[in-house]
Amino acid sequence: xxxxxxxxxxxxxxxxxxxxxxxxxxxxxxxxxxxxxxxxxxxxxxxxxxxxxxxxxxxxxxxxxxxxxxxxxxxxxxxxxxxxxxxxxxxxxxxxxxxxxxxxxxxxxxxxxxxxxxxxxxxxxxxxxxxxxxxxxxxxxxxxxxxxxxxxxxxxxxxxxxxxxxxxxxxxxxxxxxxxxxxxxxxxxxxxxxxxxxxxxxxxxxxxxxxxxxxxxxxxxxxxxxxxxxxxxxxxxxxxxxxxxxxxxxxxxxxxxxxxxxxxxxxxxxxxxxxxxxxxxxxxxxxxxxxxxxxxxxxxxxxxxxxxxxxxxxxxxxxxxxxxxxxxxxxxxxxxxxxxxxxxxxxxxxx
Numbered sequence: 516x517x518x519x520x521x522x523x524x525x526x527x528x529x530x531x532x533x534x535x536x537x538x539x540x541x542x543x544x545x546x547x548x549x550x551x552x553x554x555x556x557x558x559x560x561x562x563x564x565x566x567x568x569x570x571x572x573x574x575x576x577x578x579x580x581x582x583x584x585x586x587x588x589x590x591x592x593x594x595x596x597x598x599x600x601x602x603x604x605x606x607x608x609x610x611x612x613x614x615x616x617x618x619x620x621x622x623x624x625x626x627x628x629x630x631x632x633x634x635x636x637x638x639x640x641x642x643x644x645x646x647x648x649x650x651x652x653x654x655x656x657x658x659x660x661x662x663x664x665x666x667x668x669x670x671x672x673x674x675x676x677x678x679x680x681x682x683x684x685x686x687x688x689x690x691x692x693x694x695x696x697x698x699x700x701x702x703x704x705x706x707x708x709x710x711x712x713x714x715x716x717x718x719x720x721x722x723x724x725x726x727x728x729x730x731x732x733x734x735x736x737x738x739x740x741x742x743x744x745x746x747x748x749x750x751x752x753x754x755x756x757x758x759x760x761x762x763x764x765x766x767x768x769x770x771x772x773x774x775x776x777x778x779x780x781x782x783x784x785x786x787x788x789x790x791x792x793x794x795x796x797x798x799x800x801x802x803x804x805x806x807x808x809x810x811x812x813x814x815x816x817x818x819x820x821x822x823x824x825x826x827x828x829x830x831x832x833x834x835x836x837x838x839x840x841x842x843x844x845x846x847x848x849x850x851x852x853x854x855x856x857x858x859x860x861x862x863x864x865x866x
Contacts, residue, residue: 536576541630542583551575551582587630594627601675614679621675673819680861681822688829691766699762704754712753809855822861 542548555574560567601620604613653659759766763775773780794804 536580538579539583539634540636541587541633542579544626544630544633545586547582547586548579551578554578590627590631594624594631597624597627609678614677617677621677624675674860676819676822676861678821680857681819681825684822684858684861685825685829688826690829692762696762696765700755700758704751708754708757709750712750712757715753715757807851819861 552575555578556571558571558574560570562570597620601617601624604617604620607613609617653662760776764777767775770783772778772782791806794806
């Protein structure tokens with residue numbers, strides 16, 4: 516057994532804290548964190564090397580706690596106030612100053628939401644599985660509800676795109692639907708169309724609120740129960756889709772090779788392979804040429820409704836993976852980056 520008299524060393528027993536100090540990963544998102552540590556670490560202190568080290572660590576800890584209390588006051592309330600101000604500005608007539616303020620608020624919201632995400636990642640026992648809640652067992656009903664709620668809120672949350680960004684993207688999309696096409700799409704459904712749509716559906720899909728499925732209409736076509744409202748919506752959608760089939764070849768760009776009768780997605784796969792092969796083996800193609808693969812990580816999970824409404828009005832279509840080939844200068848590549856950034860800001864997709 517070793518007994519040590521701490522009274523003669525200058526060390527003092529700390530009073531127990533309500534919570535154990537833990538360095539927050541979200542602090543690294545702010546320049547203030549580096550400044551606080553640097554200011555407290557560079558102070559001249561008396562004592563031997565071990566004592567000085569201990570004092571510096573303590574000073575940094577206290578400094579960070581004070582800075583955290585001042586810098587990150589009630590983050591949830593800050594986010595709520597920023598969202599309320601953003602909504603208020605959106606309802607007013609936009610001026611140049613207000614557009615700048617909206618952009619600033621969006622940036623502040625993104626920073627605060629990133630800090631909150633990092634904060635909860637750090638609290639999810641990240642040493643079991645990296646950076647997430649995977650592997651942490653939840654069996655309480657309220658915990659499961661919270662996980663599900665947080666997941667779908669993250670998917671369906673708006674990134675609040677600026678109208679100006681949407682306008683800039685939509686302006687580049689050509690209009691392909693003719694008045695004749697619109698007239699044909701707007702016609703009332705015929706009995707034959709409804710029958711074709713109904714019998715073209717899988718019988719056990721899309722049950723209604725009381726589990727009535729398309730099979731009910733197939734077997735009991737004389738009945739029109741209100742419980743089949745889900746199926747009626749599906750029939751309407753299928754009728755419209757059947758009408759669109761004959762128009763898709765004119766509407767969709769010829770470079771889009773999937774989902775169109777007579778086109779194969781392998782056409783673009785082969786084209787991409789040949790172009791990549793050309794870039795690798797050709798000596799003169801190694802200067803000035805570039806191929807750029809884009810992956811939209813939430814292409815089918817989330818899309819901004821304002822952007823979707825505007826883009827559909829111009830009949831533009833997007834894919835989850837886009838491969839671009841071009842010959843470009845550095846300045847032109849910067850322009851491509853700017854265009855892709857603007858598209859991401861307008862659509863809400865992460866690229």
